[in-house]
Amino acid sequence: MTITQRLVLAFSLLALSLCALVAVSLSVISGFQSRFEYVQVNAIPSIKDLNKSISATNQLGLALYRHQTATDSAKQAEAEQKINTIINNIKSLNDYYMANDISSDEDKEMTVGANRNLDAVRSALPAFLAASRSHNNELSLSLQQSDNGIGAAARKMESDFTKQIELNIQIGDALRAQNNQIYSKTVWMMTCASLLVILLLGAFSINIIVGIKRSLTSIKDTMAEVSSNLDLTRLAPVLRKDEIGQTAMAFNDLLKRVSTTLLSVNHAAQSVSTGSTQIAAGNEDLSSRTEQQAASLEETSVSMATLSDTVRQNAEGAVQASNLANNANKLSRQNGEAVSQMLTTMDEIRCSSAKISDITGLIEGIAFQTNILALNAAVEAARAGEHGRGFAVVASEVRNLAQRSSSAAREIKELITTSVSQVEQGLTQATSVGSNSDNVGHAIQQVADLVNEIAAATAEQSKGIEQVHQAIGQMDEVTQQNASLVEEASSASKSLQEQAETLSRLVSTFKVNESVTQVAVSSPVAVSYASPVLKRPQLNATGADKVNWESF
Structure with a gap:
């Protein structure tokens, strides 16, 4: 009732x-x-x-x-x-x-x-x-x-x-x-x-x-105990079936629902804390790798700047060599026309031969430097990995051209030596000198062509290196932005972890009956972050490279 x-x-x-x-x-x-x-x-x-x-x-x-x-x-x-x-x-x-x-x-x-x-x-x-x-x-x-x-x-x-x-x-x-x-x-x-x-x-x-x-005293004591001890397992005794008994049952149902909710919140907070911890660890690892990548890109950018300056100097030297080759070709033609005057101009020919010898020495030195630069470019291209494959091909071509220039320079030097010895032999070898002058003219023409090709290749190489330098600069900027974002994400994950721990600590102040209140909460999935090992590019010292180096 x-x-x-x-x-x-x-x-x-x-x-x-x-x-x-x-x-x-x-x-x-x-x-x-x-x-x-x-x-x-x-x-x-x-x-x-x-x-x-x-x-x-x-x-x-x-x-x-x-x-x-x-x-x-x-x-x-x-x-x-x-x-x-x-x-x-x-x-x-x-x-x-x-x-x-x-x-x-x-x-x-x-x-x-x-x-x-x-x-x-x-x-x-x-x-x-x-x-x-x-x-x-x-x-x-x-x-x-x-x-x-x-x-x-x-x-x-x-x-x-x-x-x-x-x-x-x-x-x-x-x-x-x-x-x-x-x-x-x-x-x-x-x-x-x-x-x-x-x-x-x-x-x-x-x-x-x-x-x-x-009944009211029992409910009051229960509420006071729950309020003071935060013990949600303390249920009000249902002594009657009237409005007070219904109130006690409703209060008990409320405590059970609050217990269920707090358990769900606690498990969710633990899941968030675990996930934020894993995210923070992954962000720290990613931040470390990003910093290493940024440092590598910075070093690569400096190396590319140095290489760009070197290639630019090579291009200027190739232009000068082309001009010298053209002058040598002109002198060779004049030499053909002045075969009849060789006796009177022998001293001039000897002087010209000496100059040509100096020029060929200069060409040989340029070819040597070009070969070194090409070798360095190949090394840097190998370090760049997939992005430097095209540049490695260009460097190989430049090295081949440098070797050919060196061979041509040696041939010119040998011809000039022969020409000088023939001039010293006298007039008896004038005819031979004339024919050799023609050969020298053709050789000089070939050298001029080779030097022009080297100049063109060097110019293309300079443009490619400049583009690579710009790309590396953009990569460095993007990497810096990524590093900033990773730091922000790491800070946010740490803040989220602290908030989750605070929430879990607040919820843990309540005493709930986990054996009665079954809560279906998904367990936090442990996410493993693979930390790829940063490997510096290895130089593939093949047998051909060794042969080319030794031949160079």
């Missing part, structure tokens, strides 16, 4: 008890009122009317005495008229009493007896009047005082009226005694009923109040 139903039942019983008490009280009061009204309306008026009859009877005796003592006939006539009036008045009073004041059958019989007494008075009146008119005082006095005359009839009528008054008084006393008896019974009954209602309702109310207080 709910509290509302119990309270409604208690107030209903109280209302029914009050209604019953009010009904009984109204019934008793109504009886009191009816009996009191009967006394007021019947008994008292009856006594008053009977007193009037007694008074009229007394007046009748006085009128009889006056008629007896009257000395003249006029006074006797007046007395007779008075006597008749009184008798008629008594008759009227008896008739009124019979019509309005009868209380019981006995009262009615007594009223009928009063009328008979009045008839007896009327029957005895003529004899008295006759004796009184004749002034027979002895007879008239005898009729008044004897037991058979008018006096006896008047006294009997007065006596009956007195008895009738006593009867009405007895009726009033009986009604008063009945009222007193009913009042005593009613007071006792109302007192007992009130005490019984008070005891029953008091016991019922105390039962309700004690039950409510005990």
Whole structure:
């Protein structure tokens, strides 16, 4: 039974008890009122009317005495008229009493007896009047005082009226005694009923109040313990099935749901903490690798800048060599035209040969430097890995051209040596010198072509190196940006880890029952970050490279 139903039942019983008490009280009061009204309306008026009859009877005796003592006939006539009036008045009073004041059958019989007494008075009146008119005082006095005359009839009528008054008084006393008896019974009954209602309702109310207080105290103690100790396993005892019991069950359901939620939050916080830790470790590893890559790119950029300057110098030297080769070609043509003047210009030829020897030495030195630069470029291309494959091909071609330039320079040097020896031999070898001059002209033309090719290749190489340098600069910039992003991600993951640990620490302050509350939480997946080992590019020293180096 709910509290509302119990309270409604208690107030209903109280209302029914009050209604019953009010009904009984109204019934008793109504009886009191009816009996009191009967006394007021019947008994008292009856006594008053009977007193009037007694008074009229007394007046009748006085009128009889006056008629007896009257000395003249006029006074006797007046007395007779008075006597008749009184008798008629008594008759009227008896008739009124019979019509309005009868209380019981006995009262009615007594009223009928009063009328008979009045008839007896009327029957005895003529004899008295006759004796009184004749002034027979002895007879008239005898009729008044004897037991058979008018006096006896008047006294009997007065006596009956007195008895009738006593009867009405007895009726009033009986009604008063009945009222007193009913009042005593009613007071006792109302007192007992009130005490019984008070005891029953008091016991019922105390039962309700004690039950409510005990349940509320239990819920209050449970809430206080949960609030002070944060113990979500402490459930409120369900002692009733009313609103308080439903409140306790709802509170227990709330604690279970809060426990489930806190367990979910705790597991999620642990998952976040584990994931953020792994992310932080991966970010630190990535940051380290990014820094190493940035350092490598910076070194590569510096090397490429140096290589670009060197190649630019090689290009300038190749242009100068091309100009010298063109000049040598021009001199060779002039030498062919001046074969006839070789004897006179031998000294000039020797000087020119010396200059050519210097030039070829310069070309040979340029070819040597070009070969070294090409070798360095091949080494750097090998270090660059996949990105330097094309550059390695260009470096190989440049090295081949440098070797060819070196071979041509050696041939020119040998030809010049031969030319000098032939000039020293004299005129006998002029023809041979002329033919050799033609050969020298062709060789110089070839050297010029080779030098032009070297210059063009060097220019292309310079452009390629410049592009590679720009690409490396862009890679360095992107790597720096990546490093900044990695640092930000690492900082964010550390902050996330700290927040997850804080959340887990806050949740751990609550005590929950994990054996009862089963929470399906996905376990954090351990993510392993492979840390690739940074390998510096290895120089592939093949047998061909060794042969080329040795030949160079």
